[in-house]
Amino acid sequence: MKGLALCVAAVVAVLLAIVLGPTHIPLADLATSDVVRSLRLPRAILAFLVGGALALSGAGLQALVRNPLADPSLLGISGGAGLGAVVAIALHVTNPWAVPLAAFAGALGAMALVYRLGIVGRGGVGLDSATLLLAGVAVGAFAAAITTAIVSLSDATQLRNAQLWLWGGLSGASWETVGLLCAYAPLPVVALLASARSLDVLALGEEPARHLGVAVSPLKRRVYVAASLLTAAAVAVSGVIGFVGLVVPHAMRLLWGHRHRPLFPAAFVGGGALLALSDTVARVAVAPRELPVGIVTALVGVPVFVLLLRRWTTS
Amino acid sequence: MRRWAHRTHLAGLLVFAASACGTEGKRPAPAGAVTVTDDLGRVVTLATPAHRIVSLSPAATELVFALGAGARLVGRTTWCDYPPAALAVPSVGDGLSPNIEAVVARRPDLVLVYRSPLDQAATAQLAGLGIPAVVLEQDRLEQVGRAARVVGVLAGRERAGDSLAAALAALVARPLPPARVRVAFVVWDTPPVVIGGGSYLDQLATLAGATNVFHDVGAASASVGLETIATRDPDVIAVPRDTARGEVIPPAFIRRPEWQAIRAIRARRLVYLRGSIFSWPGPRAEQAADQLRQLLAEAGR
Amino acid sequence: MDHELILAVRDVTYRYPGAVDDALAGVSLEVGAGELHAVLGPNGSGKTTLIRVALGTIEPRHGAATILGRPAQAWAPRELARVVGVVTQREDNLFPQRVRDTVSLGRYARLPRWGAESGADRAAVDRALARCDAQHLAARWVWTLSGGEYQRVRLARALAQEPRLLVLDEPTANLDLRHEMQLFELVRALVERDGLAVVLVTHHVNLAARFADRLLLLADGRPVGSGTPAAVLTPESVARVFDWPVAVASFDGRPQVTPQRQPKDDP
Numbered sequence: 001m002k003g004l005a006l007c008v009a010a011v012v013a014v015l016l017a018i019v020l021g022p023t024h025i026p027l028a029d030l031a032t033s034d035v036v037r038s039l040r041l042p043r044a045i046l047a048f049l050v051g052g053a054l055a056l057s058g059a060g061l062q063a064l065v066r067n068p069l070a071d072p073s074l075l076g077i078s079g080g081a082g083l084g085a086v087v088a089i090a091l092h093v094t095n096p097w098a099v100p101l102a103a104f105a106g107a108l109g110a111m112a113l114v115y116r117l118g119i120v121g122r123g124g125v126g127l128d129s130a131t132l133l134l135a136g137v138a139v140g141a142f143a144a145a146i147t148t149a150i151v152s153l154s155d156a157t158q159l160r161n162a163q164l165w166l167w168g169g170l171s172g173a174s175w176e177t178v179g180l181l182c183a184y185a186p187l188p189v190v191a192l193l194a195s196a197r198s199l200d201v202l203a204l205g206e207e208p209a210r211h212l213g214v215a216v217s218p219l220k221r222r223v224y225v226a227a228s229l230l231t232a233a234a235v236a237v238s239g240v241i242g243f244v245g246l247v248v249p250h251a252m253r254l255l256w257g258h259r260h261r262p263l264f265p266a267a268f269v270g271g272g273a274l275l276a277l278s279d280t281v282a283r284v285a286v287a288p289r290e291l292p293v294g295i296v297t298a299l300v301g302v303p304v305f306v307l308l309l310r311r312w313t314t315s
Numbered sequence: 316m317r318r319w320a321h322r323t324h325l326a327g328l329l330v331f332a333a334s335a336c337g338t339e340g341k342r343p344a345p346a347g348a349v350t351v352t353d354d355l356g357r358v359v360t361l362a363t364p365a366h367r368i369v370s371l372s373p374a375a376t377e378l379v380f381a382l383g384a385g386a387r388l389v390g391r392t393t394w395c396d397y398p399p400a401a402l403a404v405p406s407v408g409d410g411l412s413p414n415i416e417a418v419v420a421r422r423p424d425l426v427l428v429y430r431s432p433l434d435q436a437a438t439a440q441l442a443g444l445g446i447p448a449v450v451l452e453q454d455r456l457e458q459v460g461r462a463a464r465v466v467g468v469l470a471g472r473e474r475a476g477d478s479l480a481a482a483l484a485a486l487v488a489r490p491l492p493p494a495r496v497r498v499a500f501v502v503w504d505t506p507p508v509v510i511g512g513g514s515y516l517d518q519l520a521t522l523a524g525a526t527n528v529f530h531d532v533g534a535a536s537a538s539v540g541l542e543t544i545a546t547r548d549p550d551v552i553a554v555p556r557d558t559a560r561g562e563v564i565p566p567a568f569i570r571r572p573e574w575q576a577i578r579a580i581r582a583r584r585l586v587y588l589r590g591s592i593f594s595w596p597g598p599r600a601e602q603a604a605d606q607l608r609q610l611l612a613e614a615g616r
Numbered sequence: 617m618d619h620e621l622i623l624a625v626r627d628v629t630y631r632y633p634g635a636v637d638d639a640l641a642g643v644s645l646e647v648g649a650g651e652l653h654a655v656l657g658p659n660g661s662g663k664t665t666l667i668r669v670a671l672g673t674i675e676p677r678h679g680a681a682t683i684l685g686r687p688a689q690a691w692a693p694r695e696l697a698r699v700v701g702v703v704t705q706r707e708d709n710l711f712p713q714r715v716r717d718t719v720s721l722g723r724y725a726r727l728p729r730w731g732a733e734s735g736a737d738r739a740a741v742d743r744a745l746a747r748c749d750a751q752h753l754a755a756r757w758v759w760t761l762s763g764g765e766y767q768r769v770r771l772a773r774a775l776a777q778e779p780r781l782l783v784l785d786e787p788t789a790n791l792d793l794r795h796e797m798q799l800f801e802l803v804r805a806l807v808e809r810d811g812l813a814v815v816l817v818t819h820h821v822n823l824a825a826r827f828a829d830r831l832l833l834l835a836d837g838r839p840v841g842s843g844t845p846a847a848v849l850t851p852e853s854v855a856r857v858f859d860w861p862v863a864v865a866s867f868d869g870r871p872q873v874t875p876q877r878q879p880k881d882d883p
Contacts, residue, residue: 022539023546038576039542066710096570099505161503171506171541174572194729201724203710210673211704212777213697213725239505258711288543289532290506 002255006266010048010273017044017280022287043173047279047293048272049181050170050234051244053189055271057227057234058245059252059263060192063199064223065129071246072231075136078166079143080110081235086147086162090154099165100172100236106143107232114139115224127220166239169293170279177237184233188226189268195223196260203258241294244271247301254308274301351465353449354430354458355438361447364471365425369418371410371437372429374453374595376401378463379427381479381598384470390421397591397599413437419444425469427451454535456518456596459483479598486601492524496611499528499549499579500588504568506538515596516553516588522604525551525611545576551614552579553607555588563587586610619648621685622781622813625670628679630837632665639665640676640837649780650811652804654824657834658858663817665837667783670815671700683781697725701774702783703767709758715769716754719744722776744775747810748802764795771802781813782806788820800827821858821873825849833857845871 018030018040025033057072064070084106088098095101117139118132151162198219202209206216231245248271249263256262278296285291350360369390370376376395379388385400392410395401407417412433418426418441426441426448428434434450441448449469451462460480467476498520500510510516511532520527528547529539556563565585574580588610592603625645631638640662647653655663668674670681672688681688683699691699701722709718722744723737745751748768753761761769767787774782784803788796804827806812818824824831825845833841833848835857841848849871854862861876 022543035542035545035576039540039545039573042573063710092564094564094567096567098567161508164503164508165505167506169506171504172571172573176572197724197727197729201721203713204718204721205704205707205709208702208704208707210693211671211697211700211702212721212773213694215693253711257717258713259717283540283542288529288539288547289534289537290540290543292506292538 003262003266006269006273010269010276013273013276013280014044014048017047017276020280020284022283022290038175039173042175042178043170043279044276045178046173046181046237047170047276049178049185050238050241051248051275051278052268052272053181053185053230053234054241054245054275055248055252055267056189056192056264057230058271059249059260059267060195060199060223060227061245062249063203063260064220064227065133066203067129067133068250069246070133071242072227072234073240073242073245074133074140075228075231076110076114076139076143077107077136077228077231078235078240079140079147080106080108080113081232081240082106082162082166083143083147084109085165086150089162089165090150100177103165104232104236107228107235110139110143111225111228111232115228118224127217127224129220132224167292167294169241169282169290170238171290172237181233181237185230188229191222191226192230193264195219195226196264199223199260200258238293241275241297243294243297243301244275247297247305248274251301251305251308254311274304349468349471351449351468353465354452354461355450357450359447359449359469361425361469365423365447365469367421367423368425368427368470369407369421369423370395370427371407371413371418371434372427372451372453372595373397373410373591374459374597375427375429375451375462375466376404377591377595377597377599378453378459378466378479379470382463382467382470382472382475384466384472387470389423390418410434415440415444419446425449427466429453453596455513455515456483456600457487459596459598459600483598483600486522489522491521492608494521494524494526496525496551496615497528497547497549498525498551498553498611499544499547500553500555501544502536502555504566504571504574507541507544508536508538509544511535511537516593518596519593519600519604519607522600523607523611525607541573541576545578548577549579551584551586551611552577553586553588553610555593563589584614586614619650619813621646621648623647623670623681623683623815624685625666625681626679628666628669628676628681630665630669630674630676638677638837640669642679643832643834643837643839644679644842645670645815645832647781647813647815649813650807651830652807652814652816652828653830653832654816654818654828655832655834656818656821656824656857658819661834661857662837663834664785666834667702667785667815667817671696671702671783694725697777697779699779700781700783701777701779703770703774703785703787705785705789707770713758714754715750715756715758715761716741716745718758719750719754719769719773719776722773725777740778741776744772747775747806748772762795763790764792764798767791767795767799768802771799775806779812781815783815783817785817786819787816788818788823796823803827821849821854825872826868826870849873 021040030036054072061070062068081103084102085099088102114135117135118127120128120131198214201212201214210216249267252263252266252270256266278300279293282291282293282296347363348360349364352358366387367389368387370379371392373395376391377397379385380398388404390407391401391404393406408414410429423446426446428438428448428450430450430452438448438450452458453462460483463479464476467473500516502508509529511534512530513533514535517527517530528549554566568574569580592599627642627644628640629638630640643666657663669676672691675689719741745754748771750768750772753765788799800823803814807814831845831848833853840857841853849864851862851864854873863874864871
C-alpha cells in the first residue's frame with residue numbers, strides 16, 4: 001500500500017515535470033512538441049535517476065559509516081568533482097563532454113583517496129567508519145581549497161563560472177546523458193541492493209555482524225565503492241545537489257522502518273520523486289528565470305522531513 | 316575584455332537609475348577648490364583638481380583617458396586594458412576588492428571607486444586615511460554622462476566632461492532604429508545564464524537595431540532554462556569571449572545535444588563579443604553599437 | 617568422553633602485533649556436544665583472545681583451533697554462523713528494531729542472497745523465541761527491554777542460527793540475581809535437552825562451578841587448571857588466579873568459592 005502510494009507519487013512527479021515548464025504547452029501538443037521531446041522528457045528522467053541514485057547512496061553510506069548525518073557529498077566526492085571540472089575548464093578542452101567527464105574523474109580520484117585513508121590496521125583490510133568520514137571531510141576540504149586557489153588566481157571568465165558549474169543542476173540533461181546513466185547505474189545499484197540484508201546485520205556492530213555470518217570487510221568495501229560510484233555519476237551530470245541523499249533515506253526509514261531490503265528501493269523511488277518535483281518547481285516558480293534545484297530540494301525536503309519526524313516521535 | 320562586466324553581472328549587482336540628482340556640485344568654494352556629489356550622495360571636495368588619480372574600475376580608467384586626463388592616472392586595476400595607454404599605468408590589483416595598501420602606495424589625491432558592496436568598505440578605509448574617494452556607478456549608458464561630469468570636475472577637465480556627457484545624452488536620445496534581429500546573450504552554459512534588461516548589453520542591442528529576447532528579465536543577468544531560450548527562439552546567440560585577439564574558440568556547449576533544441580544553435584548563428592568595448596558603458600558606446608549591428612547582420616545572413 | 621567433539625583448541629599461543637608478551641600461551645580447550653565448558657579468569661586473563669582464536673578471527677602463532685574437525689580459519693563467516701552462535705558482551709544497535717526483527721537476523725547465514733525468509737525460517741525464529749521464553753516480547757522495541765529480557769532476546773537470536781556450538785561472553789554482566797539464574801538455567805537446559813555445546817566465558821566462579829561440566833582456569837593467558845569444577849577449583853588455584861585468598865566449600869556437590877576477608881595488620 002505504502003509502496004503503491006510512493007510509486008504513484010513518483011509517476012505523478014515525473015508527469016508534472018513533463019507537463020509543466022516555463023513555456024505553456026497545451027496537453028494536446030505534448031506528444032509532438034520538440035521542447036518536450038528533446039528537453040523536458042530527458043530532464044525529467046535524469047532528475048528521477050539522479051535523485052534516486054543520491055538517496056540510495058545516502059541510505060547505504062549512513063548504514064556504512066554508522067552516522068545518520070552521512071551524506072554522499074560528505075565523503076569528498078563533491079570536492080573532487082569540482083576540482084576535476086575546474087581543471088577541464090582551465091585547460092580549455094573543447095569537447096562538449098569534457099567537463100562532466102573530468103568531474104567524474106575528479107570524484108573517483110577523491111573516492112580512491114578517501115578509501116585509502118579510510119583503511120586502517122595492519123594488513124590494510126579494515127575500512128574504519130569514523131576514519132572514512134574524517135578522511136572524506138578532509139579530502140573534500142582540500143580539493144575545494146585547490147579549486148578556489150585555481151579559480152582566484154586565474155583571469156579567465158570561464159573559471160570564475162566554474163563555481164556555477166558545481167551548482168549547475170539538471171540543465172545538461174539530454175537523451176545522451178540519460179542513456180549514459182542508464183548504462184552505468186545498474187551495477188552499483190544492484191551491488192547496493194545485494195548488500196541490503198547484510199547492512200541490517202551490520203547495524204548491530206561489526207563483531208556481532210561477523211558472528212551472524214557477515215563478511216564485514218568485503219561488505220564495507222562493496223557498499224562504499226558502489227555508493228561512491230553512484231554519487232560520482234550523479235555529480236558529473238548534475239553538479240552538487242544537497243539534501244536528497246540526507247533527507248530522503250531518513251524519511252523513508254520513518255515510513256518503512258530500518259530494514260534495508262524495503263528501504264533501498266523506497267529511497268530510490270522517493271529520491272527520484274523528490275528531485276523530479278523539485279526540478280519542476282525550480283523551472284516554473286520564478287519563470288522565465290530558474291532557481292538552483294538544490295535550494296528547492298531543501299525547501300521541499302525539509303518540511304516533509306519535519307512532518308514525518310513529528311509524526312514519528314509523537315506516536 | 317568581457318571579464319570585468321561579466322564579474323559585475325555575476326555579483327548580481329542591482330542597477331539603479333541614478334539619473335536623478337542632476338545638480339552636480341559646482342558650488343563656489345575656496346579658490347581653486349572643486350566639489351562634487353558622488354553616486355552614493357556623498358559630497359566630495361578637493362582643494363585643487365586631482366593630479367594623482369587611482370581608478371578602481373576599467374570604466375573609470377577609460378573615462379579618465381577620454382577626458383584627456385590620462386597623464387594624471389597613477390594607478391589602475393588589472394582589468395583596465397583600454398585605451399592601450401592605460402597598460403603603462405601601474406596596476407594596484409583587483410578593483411572589486413581592492414588592496415588598500417597598494418592603492419595608498421600610489422600616493423593618490425583621488426580614488427575612483429566602482430559602486431559595489433565590496434567597495435563600500437574600501438571607501439571607508441580610504442576616508443580614514445584622509446584620501447578622498449568618489450563612488451561611481453557605471454553599469455548603464457545613462458550613468459556615464461554623470462560620471463563624465465564628476466570626473467571632469469575633479470580632474471580639472473570640466474569642459475571635456477560636459478561635452479562627453481552631451482554626446483552620450485544625444486546617443487541615448489537618438490530615435491532608435493527598427494528592431495530587426497532577436498538576440499540572446501549567453502554568458503554561461505551550465506546553468507544557462509543570459510543577459511537581462513538591466514544591462515548595458517541590452518541597451519547596446521536596442522541601439523544596434525536588435526531586441527534582447529530576455530529584455531523582460533529585469534536583472535542584469537539571470538539563470539534561465541534551455542526550454543525558455545528555445546521557445547523565445549532568438550535569431551542569433553551572442554557569446555562573450557575572453558580572447559580579444561586571434562582565433563575565437565567556439566564554446567563547447569554549442570555541440571552539446573541538449574542545446575540543439577535551440578534553432579540559432581542548430582543553425583550556428585552565433586556572434587562572439589570580443590574585447591572590452593562590450594564590457595562596460597563608456598565613450599565607445601556608439602562604436603560598440605555599430606560593431607554589434609554589423610556582427611548581427613553578418614550572422615543573420 | 618562420548619560426546620561428539622565440536623570445538624578443539626590445542627596448545628595455542630598468540631601474541632598481539634607489537635606486544636612483547638604472549639596474550640595466550642599453551643592453552644587447550646575441547647568442547648563436545650551436550651557439554652557446558654566455562655572459561656574462567658579475571659579481566660585481562662586472555663578469555664576473549666581465546667575465543668577469537670577458537671572462532672578463527674585471529675590466527676595463533678602456535679597450535680591450532682578446529683571446529684567440527686576443520687581449521688577454524690578455513691570457515692567462511694557464513695558457514696561458521698550456521699554452526700556457531702555467539703552472544704557478545706555488548707552491541708549497539710544503530711537503528712531502532714523490534715524484537716522479532718532482531719531475532720530474525722539470526723537467520724542471515726541461512727538465507728539465500730536474494731531470497732526472502734521462508735516458513736522454515738519463521739518457524740526457527742518462533743522456536744528460538746519460545747525456547748528463551750521471549751514470545752511475548754516479539755512485538756516490543758528492543759530499547760524498551762530490561763537487561764534480562766534483552767539478553768534472552770540476544771540468546772534467542774543466536775539460537776535462531778540453529779548452531780551446534782554456543783559461545784556466551786559474560787552473558788549476565790549486568791543482570792540481577794533472578795535474571796542471572798534464569799539465564800543460566802536456560803543455558804543448562806539447552807545443553808541437556810538440545811545437546812548444544814556451550815562455551816561460557818565468565819569471571820563468576822560460583823555460577824560456573826554450579827552450571828558447567830568442565831572448567832578452564834586462565835591467568836595471564838596461561839592455563840592454571842582444566843577439568844571438572846571439583847578438580848580445578850581448589851583454594852590454591854583460585855587464590856592464585858584471582859590474587860585473593862579464598863575458601864572453597866561444597867554445595868549441592870559443587871565447589872563454591874568464598875573470598876576471605878583481608879587480615880588487618882596490627883596497628
